[in-house]
Structures are given as C-alpha cells and as structure tokens.
Amino acid sequence: MLSWLFMLEFIQLLKQRYQAALTQQGSDAVKTSYQQRIDQLILAEAFIRKGRLIAASEPPLLHIAVVGPTQAGKSSLANVLLSSNIAGVSPLAGYTVHPQGFCNGVSIADCNGLQRYFGRFQQLQAAQLSKDRHDCYSLTQNTIDSALLPHGVLWDTPDFDSIDSATYREGVIRAIALADMVILVISKEKYADQSVWDIMAAVEELHQPTVICLNKLIEGSESVIIRSLKEKWRQARTDEFPEVVPLYYQKPGELPLWPESRQQLLEQIANKVSLANHVRFEQALLKKHWQTWLEPVFAEHQLVNEWHALVDLMIRQAMDSYRRDYLNHPHHYETFQLAMTELLHLMEIPGLARILAETRKILTWPVRQVMKLGRRRRHIADSSYEITLLNQIAGHALIQLADKLLDKTEQNQQSQWWRQVNSVLRNQRQELLQDFGQAAKDYHLSFQQDVESAAHRLYDKLQQQPMVLNGLRATRATADAAMIALTLQMGGIGLHDLVIAPAMLTLTSLLAESAVGSYMHKVESELKQNQFNTVKRTLFIESLRNKLLQLPEQLSMSTHFNISPDQLYAAEHQLTEKRHGLRLL
C-alpha cells in the first residue's frame, strides 16, 4: 500500500470522527476547537492530495489563488490580472462561493489531474455553478494571454469571513492548498480582521510565496496601513513580510488599476515557487497539529487503559476467591478426591466384587470395566461444587465491575464514556455469564484428563511400593472407598458427597501416612496449580476478560473516536518515517 494513501485515509477518518462528534457536542468552546481542527484536517488532506498532483503532472502547472475577505475585491482583481471580465463581481457580500479557475496561457485540457485533486468536488461549467451546491468548482479558458500573469491557473476563491462562509469554507481551503502562490487581497476596512490572520497563520506551513494587494486605498494613506500590516503579519507568521501592491480606489463601476511598476511582479514571484520540498512540508504540517488532532483519541485510550485496569483487578479478585473458596478450602476441594476415585479403578480392589454381588447382585468383576461403563461425567460436572462456585464468582465479579463503573460515572469528567460502557455491560451481562457457564462445563470435562493422569502417576508410584499397594488393597477402608467411588460413577451420589464421605477421608489419610505420602502431596499440589492456571486462562481470561475488554469497541461512533492504538501506531509510524516521508513505500 502507498504510505501517502494510508495517511490520507487516516486523516479522513479522523475528520469524519470530528464531524460526527461535533454534532453531539454541547459546549461552544469545544465546538469551536473541533471546527478549527476539522478545517486543519481538510487543509492537510488537500495538501497531501496536492503532493499527488505534483507527482502526477510533468511538468506541474502553476496554480495561483486569490484569497481574502468578502468584498475586498478578489474577483475584481482576478479580472484585472486576467485582462478580462470573466470573474463575477458584485456589491453583495459573499458573492463568489465556489473556487473558480481561469486558465491563462494554458488550456483546460492541461488540467487533467485536477478532478482527482478535488475528489468529491465536481467540476462544472462556470454558468452551471449554483448557490445551492457548494462542492463544485469551475475551470474557464481565458481568451487573452495576460501579460500580468505567468502561465497557469488563476483561482478566484470564496471569502472566509461572511456569515454564510462556513457553508462553503471547504472550497476555500481546497483552493488554497492547491495554490503554489497566493495573492492576498485586503481592503483598508478588512486588513485587521482576525479571520484574515487566522487563515494566514494556518497556511504558513504550506510555504507559498505570497503577495498582498491592498485594495480600495485612498492615495497617501498606504504607509500607515502597511506599517500596521507588517505588525499583523509578524504576529501571525514567522516568514518574511511579503511584497505589498497598493491599489487605489477607482471610480464606482471601475476595476482596480495595477501599477505600471509592478507589471513583472507576479512572474518574479512565480519563479520563487519550488515544489521540491513538498513532501517535507506535508510532514511538517501534520507534525505541527498531530498532538492536538489526536487529543480526544489519546483521552479515549487513557479511558480504555483505566477500563483494562478495572477488569484486571476484578479478575485478580475473582482468582483470589477461587483459590480461597475452592482450591484451598478443606470441605470444598473435590478435584483431588476425584483423582482418588480414578486411583481406586486402577487398583482393582479384591473382595469388592463379593461386596457388590451381595449388595446389588447384578455386578461382577472386573470392577474397572463396570466403572468404565458407568461413567457419567456429565452428571459429575452437574453436581460439581466447583462449577457452581465459578458461576457465582463470575456473577459477583460483574456486579462489582458495574459498581466501579457507577463510581467512575459519578467522579469522572469523562462520565459520558463510563456511563455508556456501563450500559453496554448491562446489555451483555446475561450473555457473558451464559458463555462463562458453558466454558466452565467444558473446562470441567476436559480437565478430567488431568485428574486421570494424576491418578496414573499415583498408581505408578504405588506399583513401585508393592507393600503399600497390597496393604491398601487389603483394608476395609479401601473397599468402602471403592464402593463410594462406584456409587458416584453410577450417579448414586453427587460429587460433593464424595468429598465428605468418611471412607474417602480415611483412604486419603492412609495414603498420606504411607511411604507415598509426600509423593501424593506433590501430585496434589501440582494438580491444583495446573487447575488454577487452566481456570484462569480458559475461563477468566479467554472467556470473561477478553470479552469485557472489547466492550468499549461497541460504544457509539457518533460520540467516540474509536481509533485503536494499533491504527494510531501505524499512522504515527508513517509520520515519522524519515527516509521516504509520504512518498511511495
């Protein structure tokens, strides 16, 4: 992909998010600053497109923009410079509302690439331009090859200060970004307007050679005005004060008069135009505004980080409860006892067949076969205290999270964000818990493999200790425990009854006191650790945490920027790319 295209799309995305956010903003101060950033983004977008235009046209055409406040005489001056009357002049403020290009010494056909530059703006005949539609521009052939102008396209542009100007401002910005040089037209009434100097400051980064035309002057008053102009320029810009052309007020209905002594001026200034540094200027323009533009995005990332911290805290607390109320709870921890029942299968207790035959009269040896047939793991999972507890912990965690969100909404400046996260959480709560419950069952079933392998390890150890093994086989306690295990497998009792069954407890303590005692403890603690890790990973991280972390992505696009850190990182990478800048990758 082309890096400039990536950057262009990023700037457009940011602009769209600002435009959407603007409509939702209540505060006037925020609205003003958002509007300003939208203008800057439009300018940056147009300037990047200008770079493409330069690269695509060989040699590039010269574009000159005539800009200034309303009624300063822009269209009149355009006519003077074109030695023509093709630009519309009127005493009505805000008369020109579209960028209008006039080809001087070049043909319209030379302007092929312009439609790409203007993007969604449509090229129309000057006569078709309508006040009702602002996203258009026109190109007109000047029939005279004017001596005052270098060959190229002269752009008459709309004003940026009249009441309606906000509606056609994008056209002004696009025309300015297109220009290689700028003619600023101001009249003695308008030169001090803030809007003039805001624009001049905003376009400094474009490095366009500039001429100031001071129109409607009364002869003799220029020196005072020029001195004041200089001061204004110095406040707005850091580059050199440009050439000023005084234009004296003519009789009503007449055009300004271009001074004899300045016939060559525009040609000379055009010679200063250098496009070689465009790429560098683009980058400098973006860098200048980057931090400001992304301020709401950074703020959102900060909120997302806080949210991550809340979720992580909640997960830690949940894991603590799980450890305390299950893994380390003497009456509730049933997993190792389950391993003991598996061990009993492996031991094939002699005499059990007789007991079984006596009690049930239906079962015959080998017990292991019977137990396999009777395995009802579903039933074991259903009666598991662990699953019930895990579901409780998850439910409790979400309640606590909602509480914390409520606190945030009350204390925080960004309460809107937290309120919406809370409402997304409320909507998804049921589904999150359901998924969690399913994941808990799946975990329980698949963890039986680990339980079995713990039993096998113990059995292998016992086989190395035939004395212990035979001793165990011979005790009544083992036979009783095996009966209980069998009853569990057949669905006769629940898993939790197993944990407190005296026979199981006796068997466990027999083992603990035997020669394999310390080995048994090792197996048990490894099983627990493994269990803790598995529950944490599969349930609390993969099922719960990951889904919770994604909740902010569901916030409304109209109030949130939702530009991910990855997207931002990629854009910043383009911005700081030194060798190529915004050229082809």
Ligand SMILES: Nc1nc2c(ncn2[C@@H]2O[C@H](COP(=O)(O)OP(=O)(O)OP(=O)(O)O)[C@@H](O)[C@H]2O)c(=O)[nH]1
């Ligand atoms: N008498 C006289 N009128 C002038 C002179 N320069 C401009 N005007 C008048 O000032 C009015 C505005 O001129 P335009 O050239 O339309 O001004 P503009 O800057 O294009 O204005 P907008 O398109 O509204 O932004 C018109 O009525 C012009 O005739 C001048 O030197 N003498």
Ligand SMILES: [Mg+2]
């Ligand atoms: Mg005009």
